[in-house]
Amino acid sequence: MSACLCLLFLFFTIFAEATYPPGGFHHLSSSLRQNKKTSKSKSESPFETRYFPQNLDHFSFRPESYKVFQQKYLINRRFWRKGGPIFVYTGNEGDIDWFASNTGFMSDIAPKFRALLVFIEHRFYGESTPFGKKSHKTAETLGYLNSQQALADYAILIRSLKQNLSSEASPVVVFGGSYGGMLAAWFRLKYPHIAIGALASSAPILHFDNIVPLASFYDAISQDFKDASVNCFKVIKRSWEELDAVSTMKHGLPELSKKFRTCKGLHSIYSARDWLMGAFVYTAMVNYATTANFMAPLPGYPVEQMCKIIDGFPRGSSNLDRAFAAASLYYNYSGSEKCFELEQPTDDHGLDGWGYQACTEMVMPMSCSNQSMFPPYENDYEAFEEQCMSKYGVKPRPHWITTEFGGKRIETVLKRFGSNIIFSNGLQDPWSRGGVLKNISSSIIALVTKKGAHHADLRAATKGDPEWLKEQRRQEVVIIEKWISEYYRDLKEEE
Template structure:
């Protein structure tokens, strides 16, 4: 994910920064406007949610409902034991938050790679995986447990090939290189993100102050919050592109969660 996102924003930034060197650039899924207050902070989660909602309102509603149920059942040790069995966790999970993150990762990344053909860019997935996830949820009988539905859908992302006996819900497993992204985020690329009430994810807020403290605690650095827009611009991008930033092809589709940022 890091290289994918970074290379594609760099393509557009290189053209903007050095128009006398680069004749053009192709930037797909390049959120060059996902900084400062240029793009609504809830846009990423809102787009993921709209992807699922466009396939099935029931699918959207099930995912939106699962977080409160998960928190309620995971509020005690007995509940966590049962949830660990339901999620086929390799080890008993210690927090319902871990299960929530596991589900959210599956839904988010599936929306990011919702290609019309089978692909293994992040995980082995079928064509139109968001549609396939919603088919799984919609196939359950009326009254079925929302957690069972959400787990079955997320399993498409984690185990489409069917070869996983259990899932590493907690621990240091980092198949997508997100640990590196944390450092990148905390040193250069602060992208404010929140969750709105319209999203299928729980509401979430963003604070520059809290982000700074988190980065200092985890990495020993404080982020340069506005370095990207200072170095590469972003505000009034329409005028920038008109004056000297031509020949940049932004090829992301509107179902791409990053599309509203670039």
């Protein structure tokens, strides 16, 4: 669901500059092309909105650390009984209402467990901005934005909530998708005394520090399209040369603006390139089996639908025209867009802030191989570092995540250390190649589906869901039920 996963920088590049290869470091779960209409209105929401007075800095005792900001969270007590379990969603990089409206699995299973539902917004996103509109202005304020502070926020809020509900013995299970899934897994490892288990969906916790091949993300997307249609894959692969050729023409950019039906004239070929690539990347991520409206309104299995569009063109048609038509499925499935805004994306979901995280701790390097359908490039870390210094005045710490949370030799380490974590992945999701795909122990389980997309299991159940998705969710419920039963049994033995 989440987003899961996730683009402050022109769709999916960290910086929309020709000097840095496209897609070098992706946002995990969301797209700035998102339309506000894709989220449920507050009148339809089953959640009550609350705000928690949260400390700015949990890890120092300087006077400024005690500054308090209001952290937004959503709560649904409809099915809960005192002493019952509490299901907590560890918020992603955006407006928490958006994630709550796209994580129906928790609401679907709440009646069975009589669970309290809580969705906590991540600091510096949505309404949870410690310095208001100035929160993202300088490195001094953004310095309080990192995953460790976010996890501590969740821990403190959960403890306070349980005290206020006079239900301190209630077991807590954390859920999350994409970056939120990473946070859920890390929360279980860092705060096992607060959460008895975690469901981490589409959580690419191994996409750091060169643990997985740098080309794996784009190779996975390319394989998705190749599986749908080899011709489709070849057309997209050839379209980049045609795009370059148009740009070198005397009136190339005006011609390109006309071809791409832009609202305003293009200033750079890279805007068109990133727009096309963004459509293919995000469609592969959200290649859900049924119609969905998460990143954009899309039909079921949209990769296949894109390839049908490409394959339906007559022989001799331009590869670029075919690629544009396919990308339009992502940006204009409803058919309501009269023109496309390629160079001024809007941030409708409070995503501003991920760029700073990507330039500090969330360093997820990528490259494109010659085998992919995208223009090949090698990772250029030095260029990335320079861009981060230029934009934020900070240098990335590429080894910090694996130092803080681990990742290398994870099978050996967590086998003896961790417990009660579900890592769920769908292999059609390009982020799955950075996820945990094999069981680590009897209680750290990998649930993998061949056709699953980005945190599809966290989405609300529908009548059209395929059997493999229903079975994945059934297994998750059985495992969570086991965790909770063991907890209550242990609690009874202590009495």
